[in-house]
Amino acid sequence: MDTSSSFFQQISKDTDNLNIRFEHDRGYLQNVQTDTVPVVAVTLKDAEAKRRLNALGNYFTRSWSPETGCQICEEEKLDLVKMDPTSYPTVMLSVFVVRPTPFLEPFFERLAALDYPKSHIHLTTYCAVPEQQMFVNEFLEKQGPNYRSVEEIDPEKYMDQARAFQHAVKLCLEKSECDSLFYVEATAQFTWPGTLKHLVSANRSVVAPLMTRHNAFWSTFWGDISDDGSYKRSDDYFDIVERRKLGLWNVPLVGTTFMLSRWALSEIASDFVEEPFFYLSIASTTAKKNIFVYVDNRAQFGRLTNPVNFKLNHLHNDMWQIFDNPLDWEERYLHPDYHNFVNKSKTKDDFEQPCPDVFWVPLMSETFCRHMIEEMEHFGQWSDGSNYDARLETGYEAVPTRDIHMRQIDWEEQWLHVLRTYVYPIQLKIFEGYSDKPWARMNFVVRYMPGEQPFLRFHHDASTYTLDMALNRAHVDYEGGGVHFPRYGCKLVETRVGWPLIFPGRLTHLHEGLETTSGIRYIFVTFVNP
Template sequence: MRSPDTSFVMMPSTILLVSLFCVTSVLSAPALQVIGLRGSVDDASERCKRSADVFGYYYTEINLSEYGRTTDEVKNEVKLAMIKKTVENSDSEYVLILDSHLSVLLGQPNDLLQAADNLKADYIYIAGDAKLGDEDPKPESIFHGLFARTKLLNEAIPKPPSVLSEDYVQSYLDAIRAKKGTTLMDTSSAFFQQIYNNASNIQIRFEHDRGYLQNILTDTVPVVAVANNDHEAKRRLNSLSNYLTRSWSPETSCQACDEDKIDLDKLKPSEYPVVMLSVFIVRPTPFLQPFFDRLSKLDYPKNRIHLTTFCAISEHQKLVDEFIDKHGSEYISVTELNPTDHKDQDQAFLHAAALCLDKPDCANLFYVEGTVQFTWPGTLKHLVSTNRSIVAPLMTRYNVFWSTFWGDIAEDGSYKRSDDYFEIVERRKRGLWKVPLVGSTFILSRWALSEISSDYLEEAFFYLSLTSTTTKKNVFMYVDNREQFGRLTNPTSYSLTHLHNDLWQLFDNPVVSVHSNKNR
């Protein structure tokens, strides 16, 4: 710290010079304006916005939600007219147009401008299919990825007619061909990296605290990642983005984990978000007595919890009733879902979701199956604090890698292991990881419940239904492996035909067996 007697004195002329410099810096427009086309706000559009914030872009969203939930539901002529309105009022020399639901910025503005300068083109379009080589831009290319000189683009886009039609977009494409300026379809991924399900040509590299992509086939480092608009490609981008935009790196570990975190320690227990605890017993399950004991000991005020139960196994109903008799009065409300009223697990879950949404105070639904043994009482408090759309605590079965999430999904909807699955399960990498599927137990935000309930896609089994729906609606699923939450019991060999059924589980569930006996 500089002492008062040696403090620096700024001369008047210096003050004037600095003042003029500051005013000029404030008034001068950024060289690049990024325009994100957006329907309704969702996790994907917020990810794109975050990537712009992390790297310091001048970012503008065009809100198209009155025309469609996502941009692909909006007519091309409407999107083009909105772009025209934005670029004609832009003072930036360059403009980048992206679909915010499908895109992530990978580097700083200077990196992006340098990549564009290297390509020596006035218009750079994302390539639809690299196998086709250079070609004229298609209408969808305009809205999924376009870098251009703002002045040229503004001149090329005609003034919108009083009645918009597809001819308006074609008139723009004709103008591009007729007017001055060079056009490039980026088939080498030097600027845009299009993400497909099969992304074996893409590798993640790290530079200090930042992850980036390298295309090993073309030996290029793209500055923008754009997913193809299908479920497989969107899930692939979700997985890659775990390591991008300063989210996680080997040097810093998880950088994004505490973003938007709810600090419950600063709240009174009476101010905690209200949760609906939904207990589902959907198969013959061992050790339900310790399951309910541990559930009752979760460190979260029961007067901030609504309880719902669904028991599809009649032999287990007695334990459910005993739990409700003992603790039911401690919860805000108790609702039992009758299995005869629901044809499957999907319908029972949607009923529980509706119950939460019908209660104005219900902020989250905590879904818990009977196979989940919470050994850490702070689990629910921790999951609420993450403030994400859907989060599953990482839990595994004894001595196997069966866990509460999948790292990838095959094209036929079956299980597929991701490259980082073992590292996450073994906690060699710790953080909050976007994953394609979660199961057994997870917490859902009110927004996520609303999105899922409004357009539910029923698939072969419940978890896959949830995955298809959330992928379509851009609701992100996470698994959290920063804490030791507990274990999953293995119900595979469990039978209800013995006098003491749990005693037969010594080998398949030894940890739970020993723990339960010690507590008797």
């Protein structure tokens, strides 16, 4: 009996006395209890023990070591650099929208930008969210003709994710030239166009690109699975997620996005295991069929959006995602020049002053401005422009406009976050010495048009400072308009979309809204720290 594990080491779910010892490029299994280095590791037909063996196998022999890194990554690699693009393997790209998902427009833009010949991609789509089918349709209309073939999977016929996936597998296997299936859920934002080439080149049975939610450890793989099928963290999970160790890692479960070889597809199709949720079904099926599943963290592929709190009760629902998906929100709605103006090297003198103490600041994107206008018109409850205003605590407005308040569309907290997060750094630069955090009760969009309210009389704003931001284009969407500061003899007509004018509210900056002579002019106004 080899009681000291000198030659054999049995791996079980309860084995906690094992370690990996490295010597240059080799990893050895070490029994720390007996201080031996067994030659052979064996396990019984126990699922958890097999997962434990696979996890340890990531470091055995010349798989991975701290000195040399991943040594198996080049094995079986398909070198696309040496191939003509016309000879690339053909992939089925299966795009799944399985739940209400934010930022679908940039998702599809990035999908279309993947650097792989579309003539070698069969496209299948599945959308289980009728309210978001329009994004799929727009993508298919623009990009569909560029792909080798296009097929939509009917959500009424395939009502759950697992059955729709099995149908996608069937569609791939029916095509003799379909070499692999790239499964992608709409929460996967591929910021690196080389993702698809990289995964094809990896040439594994099943491989997922490592992607995480922004500033979170939620990722495209599990390091381990508990007996009841729930999540269990492996010892090296954080090393892999934080990319302290780079390589191809044998893992028990992948999700959100992964590529399957034709061989893996044929194995899965023959005996798909039904589990309570889809990813566990994939994990159980691959384990049963002895199909190795890998996660690849050698590149920065992109990130995952967080759909947990995403609702579909507005026209442009992405605007409400500033808290759950701040990076995606920034990319879509902040002005592309904003960060250039908040770096430490910028001072007040770097900001344009078209009038004295009136600063022009790039804050919001044209997309934000367009979405805000459309959201206002979709809501449609414009005030009547009279002095009586039931929305105010006093019920009286001294200088009324035709407007809609942010709290009417449940967007006040989001805008206050914009003030605290993005306007405050600007405030510190242009109003030196004034460090009070910005807050505002009056945040609203004003509509100017002939026949309704074309102008606004002279007035002072009830604010410490005001943001007055054009939402649409002079001489394109309307004629006339602008703002006049009589104290300085300064008129601004050529306003810029997404660039607010920031100026003191009380005392010094009396102003009027100049007459809009045709079209409709929209502005976003905020009275900061009244």
